[in-house]
Structures are given as C-alpha cells and as structure tokens.
Amino acid sequence: MNIVFIGAGNLATHLAEACRAAGHTIVQVYSRTMENAALLAARTGAEAVNELAQISPAAQLYIFSVKDDALPSVVQEMPHAGGVWVHTAGSLPMQLFAARNAKHGVIYPLQTFSKQRKVDFTTIPVFIEGSNSAVIHLLEELVGTLTRNIHYLSGDKRRYLHLAAVYACNFVNHMYTLASEITEKEEISFDVLIPLILETASKVTEMPPRAAQTGPAVRFDKEVMQHHLSLLPDDRMRELYTLISTSIHQHSL
C-alpha cells in the first residue's frame, strides 16, 4: 500500500516503521519541522516535505498523526487528495474529515511510544473505524499486516478507551516519576523498585486490579499514612497523596 504520513511524532514514527517493515511504501512524510520530517523519511525510505501543498495527491492512504489540537487546521489546509484519510487520535471523531473526504476513518494503536524505544507492533491492540465498508476493508488489510490484535471500535467508545489509557499509562508513569524523586533525594537507586513495578503490572494480567490492591490506604493504616504525609516535601505532594489514598479506601469498601 502507498502511504503518506502527516506528522512525524512518536506514534507516527513507530507506525510508519511498522508499515515499512511489513512491506508497504511510505511515499512521503510531512512535518511542519523539516528536521523531523527528514528523520522519519530517512528511516522509512520516504520523501520529506514540510509544506502541506507539497503532499502527493496519489497515495492510497493518508495517516494524520499530529497533536490533537493541531489536527482540525491541518485537515483544513490539506490539499485535495484521493485515497482514504485516517487519524490516530483516541479522543477525536473520524467525522472531522467528513467535509474534506468521504472516505475516512481511524487507526488507533493502544500503546505508549517513545522514539528511542523499540516496540513489538505485532502484539499491540489496534482499534479501527471507517466511514464505509470499503474503508474498513482497506484498514483491516493494512493493520492485519502489522498486528494480530485488530478490533473495531466506534468513536464514542474509543474516547473512553483513551481516557482509561491515560490512567493505565500516563498517570501510572507519573507515579513512577514521583517515586523516583523520593528515592533520588535519599540517594537510593530507583532500580531497587523495578521488581516491584514489574510485579505490580504483571499481577493485573491475572487478577482484577481491585483484588490486587495492597498497601496502607487499602488497610486504612492511619499511622503509616500520617507518617508518610510528614515525609513529603510540599503541599502539592501531600494533597495528591491524600486524594489517591482516600480514593483507594473508598474503592475498597
């Protein structure tokens, strides 16, 4: 399949590389910043462009993978082009393409991507949506070459899945960051927390997270919680500690 990528961020990078590895042709990579476009283009054998007007009208698929709040204006300024237009955003409806191209849809890979880290795309759940059955068929064909884990999901449900992913990934990672600040300050290596972090994640592959909950808040061990509050460096940390502990306790009742 001939594909144009609009955007060269973390998700675009991993998706474009997976497409290329599966034998598809990345025709062009567009980014507002030429440096970013050139980097991903070089990794995928594509042409780099930094003006929307330079985008080829002849590709089969245009994958828009830019910041959510930039997407509407990028779609607006996109030159006329055939093929299917899709975005990769969890929270946005596919209908935002409707006024520009009747053949549109969504490819939403549910994973956290950082440019410097390899991921195995074949196990990533990918959620697709399409404006008609021909679009769905085309997306199914493409995504089927990337992963064995394809799902159909409406935009209404996809935004809730994205919200759940913010908790399961972004908020979780921030808890790791706060833990690392505490250990750093005490000159304890963050590495000693790794077996705990991996086991905490593995546990919920076997049991519901509510059943896996441990620690002072679920036991409502007031003394430990008071003691922890006294160790925290500022009001913001204390507020977060109290709010999450209260929420844990309320969910255990």
Add this chain to the structure above:
Amino acid sequence: MNIVFIGAGNLATHLAEACRAAGHTIVQVYSRTMENAALLAARTGAEAVNELAQISPAAQLYIFSVKDDALPSVVQEMPHAGGVWVHTAGSLPMQLFAARNAKHGVIYPLQTFSKQRKVDFTTIPVFIEGSNSAVIHLLEELVGTLTRNIHYLSGDKRRYLHLAAVYACNFVNHMYTLASEITEKEEISFDVLIPLILETASKVTEMPPRAAQTGPAVRFDKEVMQHHLSLLPDDRMRELYTLISTSIHQHSL
C-alpha cells in the same frame, strides 16, 4: 534456622513459604485468628497458635509481620523469648523492640504480595537492618538463602523507600482500578489495556520515568483534557484527573 512467624498475612505467607522452601524450620505461626494461623502453619509444616502466651521461647528468629498499628501492642504482649526479633515494616524503626529484646532488626522485602499469586523470591530486593553485627550476620545468612538481592538500609532511609513503593505500586495499582472502571462501564475488556500496562512498566527499566512520560498532560493538550473531564462520572474523579495532570505538566517543565 528455627523461625517463629507472628502474623499470617500476605507478606508473612510469602516469606514463610520462601523460608520453608530454602530448608528452614517454621516452628510456629501465630495469628489472632486461628483459621489464618492454621492455614499458613499447614503450608509450612508449623504449629498454629492464636495466643501470644503459647509462643515457644526457644526459636532463633521471631518474625513479626502484622499490621503496623498493631505491632507495638503485639511486641508489648509478647512473652519473654531468646533469639532475634525482627519486623517486616517499611515505615517503622527497629528500635520499637529495644525495650523488650536487645537483639533486634528488620527484614523488609520490597514487593507486593497477594496470597493467591506466586512470586519468585530469589529476585526480590530485601533490605535488612540489625541492632548489632551478630544480628546483621544472622539476617544476612537467612536472607542470603532466599534472594540474591540483599541490601543494608537504615530505618531513616527505609521509610522513604516505603513511601516511594506506595507510589510505584499501591498508587499505580489504583490507577489500573480506575482504568478498569472506565472500560467496564463501556463494556470494553480490560484485557486490551494489558500490553500498554506491561510496556509502561518495562519502559522505566530502560529510561528514567520522566523521559518516558507521554499523553495529553505532558503535551498540555487542553482540548483533550477538557474532553476527558467531560467524560468522567463524578467530581472526585475530575479532581484526581486535574491534580495528576497538573503535576505531570509541572514535572515536565
């Protein structure tokens, strides 16, 4: 080594089973609740007791693994016994034994334990502390048969490590719980989040958590965050979402 366990909770269960598997003798298991004492005693070939007065005075090591706020009174009511007394609590000083037994210390395994889930004890980091070098030597000998990952850590540092573990494990697991509530309500299987959860945990084995942060809050994508707030079911969830997102953004600056 001849060991008595005071307490039969999650941590006591895993530690007692690991000691037994390493060839040590579990003499007795005490729990206020006979049923719990009997269960762990049966699994470790020990005698079950539910009165502190029944505890044998002749063991080499007494491991107190009860709720933090129950520990002081249990130590108070413990009959005279020789050997070394240790507890397994992250937040409590070893000195709480001082008035009852000069030979005391701490064995703190940094892991989350649930009774129904097996863990590989040999990779768990265990932090020990002792009131004199003979105690440290004895704990080192015992723990060396359970794991290759032994550390010495003062009580002052241990309480910060415990606090960091609350973030890295208990708070993380609560984020999984909140994610599961969102998916359940939309009749989306929680299982689709598993690859994301495992990758989020694996990432921080390779890069610092701050560098691994992704999502709308670190990009400060206001529209997505506003949209997410509109999807959340109540004020408590919205307050938590806002507070964590703000914290993520502040840590990214």
